[in-house]
Each structure stands twice: as C-alpha cells, then as structure tokens.
Amino acid sequence: MTGVQEPGRLARLRGAARELAVPLREVAPAVDRDPSVLPELVRSGRLPWREFSGLPAAHHTAPIRVGDRSTAADSCVEQAVVWEEMARADAGVALGLPGPAMSGFMIAELADAEQRERYYGLLASDRPVWTFFGMTEPSHGSDPASMGTALRPDATGSLALTGTKRFIGNGARAEIGVVFARRAPGPLGLTAVLVDTARPGFDARPLDTVGLRGLELSELRIAELPVAEEDVLGRHLRASRRGMWAAVRTFNRFRPLVATLALGVAQAAHEYAEQTLRPTPRAFHRYAAHEFAGRLAGVRAMVAAAALAADHGAASGAAASAAKLHATRLAEELTQRAVAALGPGARFDHPLLDKWVRDARAFEFMEGTSNIQRLNLAQGYLQERDRRAVAA
Numbered sequence: 001m002t003g004v005q006e007p008g009r010l011a012r013l014r015g016a017a018r019e020l021a022v023p024l025r026e027v028a029p030a031v032d033r034d035p036s037v038l039p040e041l042v043r044s045g046r047l048p049w050r051e052f053s054g055l056p057a058a059h060h061t062a063p064i065r066v067g068d069r070s071t072a073a074d075s076c077v078e079q080a081v082v083w084e085e086m087a088r089a090d091a092g093v094a095l096g097l098p099g100p101a102m103s104g105f106m107i108a109e110l111a112d113a114e115q116r117e118r119y120y121g122l123l124a125s126d127r128p129v130w131t132f133f134g135m136t137e138p139s140h141g142s143d144p145a146s147m148g149t150a151l152r153p154d155a156t157g158s159l160a161l162t163g164t165k166r167f168i169g170n171g172a173r174a175e176i177g178v179v180f181a182r183r184a185p186g187p188l189g190l191t192a193v194l195v196d197t198a199r200p201g202f203d204a205r206p207l208d209t210v211g212l213r214g215l216e217l218s219e220l221r222i223a224e225l226p227v228a229e230e231d232v233l234g235r236h237l238r239a240s241r242r243g244m245w246a247a248v249r250t251f252n253r254f255r256p257l258v259a260t261l262a263l264g265v266a267q268a269a270h271e272y273a274e275q276t277l278r279p280t281p282r283a284f285h286r287y288a289a290h291e292f293a294g295r296l297a298g299v300r301a302m303v304a305a306a307a308l309a310a311d312h313g314a315a316s317g318a319a320a321s322a323a324k325l326h327a328t329r330l331a332e333e334l335t336q337r338a339v340a341a342l343g344p345g346a347r348f349d350h351p352l353l354d355k356w357v358r359d360a361r362a363f364e365f366m367e368g369t370s371n372i373q374r375l376n377l378a379q380g381y382l383q384e385r386d387r388r389a390v391a392a
C-alpha cells in the first residue's frame, strides 16, 4: 500500500519494480557483511541490474515495461517510484548496482556528443560498468567552493588533475566517473572532468562504513592524472553554464531520488515492525503504527511533488530539499521507534532492523545534510518572496 491513490500507470510500475527488486533483499545480509561480494553477485546474473540501470532509452537493453511503454530514465516521477521499491528491498544493494546514477545527470547537463557516446557506449556494453560522482573532499563536503582538487597544466603544459575525494559511492569499483576540480579562482572556476579510472595517477580504496555498505564509499587519490580538453565537461558551453551551475541542477534532480530511497527504507522497516509487533499489543501501541503510516503517505506525496517539480525544470530545488529533509527524519525516527518498541536486544535479534537503522542514518549526509536542506529552503522562500514582490 502506498497510502495515496497513484495513477494507474505508476501503480503498475510500482508493482513491476517491487517484484523485480526481490533478489536485492535476498543478497542484502551478505553484501552488508562484505560489500566486496556485490560485483560478483551482479556478474553471476542473480541481480536485475540491467533493468534497474537507468540508462536512457537509446542505450537501454532491458527497461522495465508497463503495458507497451518502457520506463523513462529521464522521468524523475517514474524513477522515484522505481527507486523507492529498490530501497524497500535494500537501499545499499540498490545504490551499489552498476549504471550511471548521479554522474549520469552531469553527463545529461554538460556532455557534448562525443563525450555522451564515450560514456553511454561504455555503460551499454554487455558487462556491468560502475560509475562515480566525485565532489566531496576530506575537508570540504557541504562547502564545495573551497575545493582543493585542481586541474592545471603539468610541467609539459598538458592538463593534469590532482586531489583527494572522500565518501565517493562505488569509487573503487568504477571504470568511469565525474571529478570536480578547480581550474581558476572564483565561483566560475570550478569544472567537471570525465575520468577514466584506468589512467595513471588514479587510485581508489574502499572506506570502512556503517550504513549503506553496499554502496562501498571510497577515497579517491588522484595524482597528476593526465586530462585532455576532450575530457572537460561543458567545454562547448559558456562559463556560467559549466561547473557549479550544472552541479546544482544535478543536485536538484537527484535529491528527490535520495528522498525516495530514505522513504523506501522507512517503508521496509514499517512493514517489518508492524508484522513483528502485532502479536504483542502493548509493544505495537508503543510503536504508533498509525502515526507512521500517515507520515509515510505524507512524505511519499512530498517526494512525488519534488519529482514533478524536477521534471518541470524547477530552478530552486526547494521542494526536493523539503522532501529529503522529511524523508530522512522519518526514516531515522521510524527505525529507532521500532527498535525501542521491540525492547532490549532488538538490534541483535532483528539484524534487518539493525541494518535499516544504520542505513537511515547514512541518508542524513548523502546529497547534503539536513542543515544544508534548511538553508536551501530558506533561500527558496526568499527567492519566491522577491519574485512575488517584483511581480506585484
């Protein structure tokens, strides 16, 4: 049940995605124990990675179909439904699957025809290909303007990339990805580079993490990695449409999907808690199932509104920030209340619930912390107020 009546096509898409996602839950405990087993599970054919790859229609060999129509990779509304169902099965495994993920949004914003062909040609090959999106650095997460990674000429005058990126999803598994670097001082000096991880100067190592372990957050150490002008994304666009501008648009489009992932974890934990606690009325009462059912439906409506706004090219991303803020809070509160209602030892006795508590916490940091979402919301409010004042 989703709580709010969905249009027929989306409801059918949800049903198809839910069925397809079942194997993600089956492998979740093994991947949580040791994330390095995931690539082998993918290669073994046990997981529906092709269907969930999110590749654009021209490169997709196995899109999820509803009736005679394929799922649209560029429809945030449809992807929000699919991603919630993937996360309901397991968010760590879902995020650890091969495919374009966040770097794909940067390609959509910035790549020229040759770069698009290079990127999607590789991703559409027969074998699974992982990608990464490299923005965060050891001392610069919420504040990318202070980025230390640099793109500058080396001793021979050719471009070279140097810097360290941390908490990069799938970084150590990836063959290709997008790295942000400073090329010049000032707000327009940030640029994005398409990086082939087989090049000399690229080194990636998995980090030991607690939540969403299937995503295998990694540290990238990049030293004098050779870069050609053809690797620089957005080189055919004017300076104000490259680097941070494209990153902000990417965040605005990706954030509803992060919100829907947190929602999927909350939904999974809710179903588990309801089923486990129902035989003990006092514990069931402590969990407050009705309150959470209402909040799940409310957050799902916020995610749908944010996804629709993203599909309509919303400039501010305020709806996406509101959805992410509420989805993260719901996932954290719901999983913790379920643990409290189950009583002492619950996290030992219910390993899935223990995993969902850890996964829910990870969403707080992914794609901007709650404080950063609050800043976005305040900014969105002020912009809207100014716009109305000018229009009046």
Ligand SMILES: Cc1cc2nc3c(=O)[nH]c(=O)nc-3n(C[C@H](O)[C@H](O)[C@H](O)COP(=O)(O)OP(=O)(O)OC[C@H]3O[C@@H](n4cnc5c(N)ncnc54)[C@H](O)[C@@H]3O)c2cc1C
Binding pocket: 132, 133, 134, 135, 136, 137, 138, 139, 140, 141, 142, 143, 166, 167, 168, 169, 212, 215, 217, 362, 363, 365, 366, 367, 368, 369, 370, 371, 372, 375
């Ligand atoms: C599961 C997961 C996946 C991730 N995937 C990626 C990825 O693929 N690629 C990538 O580049 N990064 C990724 N990240 C990193 C993520 O984007 C950063 O963790 C996040 O931006 C926060 O940065 P930070 O950890 O450096 O925290 P900091 O920026 O140091 O923040 C620390 C604290 O200070 C607060 N704070 C910071 N600035 C302000 C402010 N101006 N006002 C009020 N409070 C503030 C924050 O809210 C937070 O509570 C991922 C992280 C996680 C957990």
